[in-house]
Amino acid sequence: MVRGTYAVRAFETLAEFSEMLGALRTNEALVYGIPTGPAAGLVVTKSELAAMPEAKREKHIARSNDHFEWSDGPGIFMIDIDPPKDGPALSKERAIEIVRKVAPEMNQMPMLWYPSSSSFIYTDDGRELRGLRGQRLYVPVANARKIPDLADALWERAWAAGHGSIIVSKAGQILKRTFFDKCVYQPSRLDFAAGASTGQGIIQKRGKPELV
Structure with a gap:
């Protein structure tokens, strides 16, 4: 992300969040942390922000953990299952x-x-090119600051239950994996939850978010 706008959104119910989630446009994404400054403004690169005179930085932030934090109020624990x-x-x-x-x-x-946005891709005559791949679970929590701890606990329990695996990278690194991605729990991390931007003759049929 090089440049964009941000705004904090609040939801009274999971149904309200679901409605927003299903209506995201392809140029929109979600962040589960909150900005440390104003509730709305512009996002620029860290280098651009650093080059700005102090007097012009108001309502400008960079998408980094220096400018986002976990709320001590309610939030969304997103489980990214790939x-x-x-x-x-x-x-x-x-x-x-x-x-x-x-x-x-x-x-x-x-x-x-x-x-996920990579799932359920079809030709416009109904031929499936890709079925279900990634998927997300969105869980409401009372204190968003506990989200990294919740992710750590879920990771440890997954491994204890036999859902862990080891992958050796091309560089020879030992990589630990389980059924969900634990690298996404940073307050500035983007969730590209909107649908795919498809070309002519290609459509996506994800349906709407489902309450389970």
């Missing part, structure tokens, strides 16, 4: 089952399920 690079995706039912088994506290929690 398939292995060369493996099949989990079904919606299996993904939800795994999360609730490793974290039974979530059995009674309302959650939203939504396929």
Whole structure:
């Protein structure tokens, strides 16, 4: 992201959040932290911000953790479930089952399920080019500052339940993986939750976010 605008949005219910999520445009993304400055303004690069005179920096931020923080109020714990690079995706039912088994506290929690922007791509005559790949679960939490701790706990429980794996990178690094991505829990991290920008003859049919 080189330049854009930001605005803090508040929702009274998960249904309101779901409505916004399903209506995102392809040039919009979500951030689950909140800005440390004004609630709305412009996003620029760190270098551009540093070059600005102090008097002109008002309502300008960079998309970095210096300018975003976790709220001490309610927030959204997003669980990013991606398939292995060369493996099949989990079904919606299996993904939800795994999360609730490793974290039974979530059995009674309302959650939203939504396929990723890379899922359910078709030709306009109905031929499927790609089915379900990535998927997200959106879980409301009372204190967003605990989101990194929740992610750590879910990671440890996933490994304890046998859902961990080791991948060796091309450079020989040992990479630990499980059914969800733990690298996204930074307050400035973008969630590209909008649909794909498709070309002529290509459509996407993700449906709407589902309450589960």
